[in-house]
Amino acid sequence: QVQLVESGGGLVQAGGSLRLSCAASGRTFSSYAMGWFRQAPGKEREFVATISRSGGSTNYADSVKGRFAISRDNAKTMVYLQMNSLLPEDTAVYYCAAAYTGLNAILRRESTYDYWGQGTQVTVSS
Numbered sequence: 001q002v003q004l005v006e007s008g009g010g011l012v013q014a015g016g017s018l019r020l021s022c023a024a025s026g027r028t029f030s031s032y033a034m035g036w037f038r039q040a041p042g043k044e045r046e047f048v049a050t051i052s053r054s055g056g057s058t059n060y061a062d063s064v065k066g067r068f069a070i071s072r073d074n075a076k077t078m079v080y081l082q083m084n085s086l087l088p089e090d091t092a093v094y095y096c097a098a099a100y101t102g103l104n105a106i107l108r109r110e111s112t113y114d115y116w117g118q119g120t121q122v123t124v125s126s
Helices: none
Strands: 004-007 009-015 019-023 032-039 045-051 058-060 068-073 078-083 091-099 120-123
Touching: 004 091, 019 032, 019 091, 019 120, 032 068, 032 078, 045 068, 045 078, 058 068
Parallel strands: 009 120
Antiparallel strands: 004 019, 019 078, 032 045, 032 091, 045 058, 068 078, 091 120
8 A cells, every 4th residue: 555645736937847746655665656647627637757666767748848857766755746847738736646567667547557646736827
């Protein structure tokens, strides 16, 4: 069982930056690939970024590539999402997710994730 708690959301102007954090419980954090997803009002939840168990591989949605960066600290059981050059269309609830999977797996599909956090709101004003 893994519990995930996101933090770091808030209100920011377009062009600004935010850093989201996700704290994971459990001693087997390094056995999980981690991902960030988001859901805007009236839209389905969508993939944002993912990172492999060791942190050696990452993958991003095209809409955030070059602006967002995912990272993890297995010793601290934390995963981060650094968001730069934010746009109003980045406004959404951001969710952290964990997937029990193989060492180098890169997972973009929501259905492959086993555990989810409660989400943190990010609002980007124009």
